[in-house]
Amino acid sequence: MKDDNFLREMNARHLWHPMGHPGEAQTNTPKIIKGAEGVRITDIDGHNPVDAVGGLWCVNLGYSNDAIKQAIADQLWQLPYYSAFAGSTNPAAIEASYAVQDFFAQDGMTRVFFTSGGSDSVDTALRMARQYHRLRGEPTRTKFLSLKKGYHGTHWGGASVNGNNRFRIGYEPMLPGCFHLPSPYTYRNPFDETDPAKLAEKIATAMVDEIEFQDPSTIAAFIMEPIQGAGGVIVPDASFMKHMRAICDRYGILMISDEVITGFGRTGDWSGARHWGVQPDLMTIAKGITSGYFPVGGVLVGDKVAEVFESAGPEGSIWTGYTYSAHPVGAAAVVACLSETLRLDTRTNAAARGTQLYEGVLKLARKHDIIGDVRGGHGLMTGIEIVSDKAHKTPMDAASMKRIHQATYEAGAMVRLGAHNILMSPPLTISEDEVNVILTALDAGFAAA
Numbered sequence: 001m002k003d004d005n006f007l008r009e010m011n012a013r014h015l016w017h018p019m020g021h022p023g024e025a026q027t028n029t030p031k032i033i034k035g036a037e038g039v040r041i042t043d044i045d046g047h048n049p050v051d052a053v054g055g056l057w058c059v060n061l062g063y064s065n066d067a068i069k070q071a072i073a074d075q076l077w078q079l080p081y082y083s084a085f086a087g088s089t090n091p092a093a094i095e096a097s098y099a100v101q102d103f104f105a106q107d108g109m110t111r112v113f114f115t116s117g118g119s120d121s122v123d124t125a126l127r128m129a130r131q132y133h134r135l136r137g138e139p140t141r142t143k144f145l146s147l148k149k150g151y152h153g154t155h156w157g158g159a160s161v162n163g164n165n166r167f168r169i170g171y172e173p174m175l176p177g178c179f180h181l182p183s184p185y186t187y188r189n190p191f192d193e194t195d196p197a198k199l200a201e202k203i204a205t206a207m208v209d210e211i212e213f214q215d216p217s218t219i220a221a222f223i224m225e226p227i228q229g230a231g232g233v234i235v236p237d238a239s240f241m242k243h244m245r246a247i248c249d250r251y252g253i254l255m256i257s258d259e260v261i262t263g264f265g266r267t268g269d270w271s272g273a274r275h276w277g278v279q280p281d282l283m284t285i286a287k288g289i290t291s292g293y294f295p296v297g298g299v300l301v302g303d304k305v306a307e308v309f310e311s312a313g314p315e316g317s318i319w320t321g322y323t324y325s326a327h328p329v330g331a332a333a334v335v336a337c338l339s340e341t342l343r344l345d346t347r348t349n350a351a352a353r354g355t356q357l358y359e360g361v362l363k364l365a366r367k368h369d370i371i372g373d374v375r376g377g378h379g380l381m382t383g384i385e386i387v388s389d390k391a392h393k394t395p396m397d398a399a400s401m402k403r404i405h406q407a408t409y410e411a412g413a414m415v416r417l418g419a420h421n422i423l424m425s426p427p428l429t430i431s432e433d434e435v436n437v438i439l440t441a442l443d444a445g446f447a448a449a
């Protein structure tokens, strides 16, 4: 292993980081994480905080799951790679397809198309939606609806339906025909509506209005996260996704539930759609599918869509895919991860610990005036919106946010910043004591601001 100063210097010289300014890493070395155990990570400076980020919303089973590690190692010796493009497959991928569809059977999902991650999955799902309508004889259905504040990855399709302009403006023009509805964000919305159920109804009305304006026969799909993650952990009213489902049904629009974060137990149920009592037509998954141990994603397809493809002529062929789709090592990780997820019943712990974390942060909000809004309470996703002036909801400046982040880190918890929000999505295996460590560290972090 190279010495620490060498690592810092080489990172500054050669490594460009996703979602960051290349110059920033040259002057301000990122935390170099060299190891992890349980729910804690270790950096080269000797810090050993609880990872309240879960890697990047993905390390659902913590860092020490031997079953997944062993499955990956065994598969590497058995078959390290073979393509799953039409004409060949592999036993691990077949086993993984069964395990995944079984996991999501209650959501009405019966087929899986494997990808290498969430962005791939979103892009594939959007393509499938257009092709589905074309196969059904409605080729004019090409447009997509989505929500502001949504995050759907960074490929052109996903970035086009993303609802945060930070991920768009440097790269415009985006895909034409993508339209955004207001987010179910009670703290700030164009209706000044603070009642979540009323806000859900207003967005439903706006959706109908937009569909009528665009002409329903031009719209292919609506994509949403059951709980918006990267946009700030925005938890809608329990009625919201049901309203969206009903409108999609009324106008023949496919509903894509982007479960890249919310799938696999994070909301306290095995999918976010199930948490809200909704069955989508397509689901996009990644992250928790391997607990982050191997890059895998997928699109889940329900019978309604699958039957249209399977009964079509040659035009039903799917002309998209990835070299690493159904990668045997990834597939082995999927099988082990799903088996462990069920064995550990992580959704039950996510619900209990999520409530503990949310209620703990609500208590901190009574103590620290800089906390403008606290969102969570539905599994292990918690968002804290930091303001410099509570009465005017003025977003906290970036320098203060960095100070809070660093002080929290030094006090024992790694959290994530999303603009002036603190985002948390710890491993679903976290204990009561470890949640308390996060809360104590946050208290110190807020005090430092």
Ligand SMILES: Cc1ncc(COP(=O)(O)O)c(C=O)c1O
Residues within 6 Å of the ligand: 057, 117, 118, 119, 120, 122, 151, 152, 153, 154, 225, 229, 230, 258, 259, 260, 261, 286, 287
């Ligand atoms: C809801 C959602 N969709 C898609 C993505 C993109 O996934 P990936 O980063 O694996 O491409 C993310 C990533 O955070 C996500 O949160």
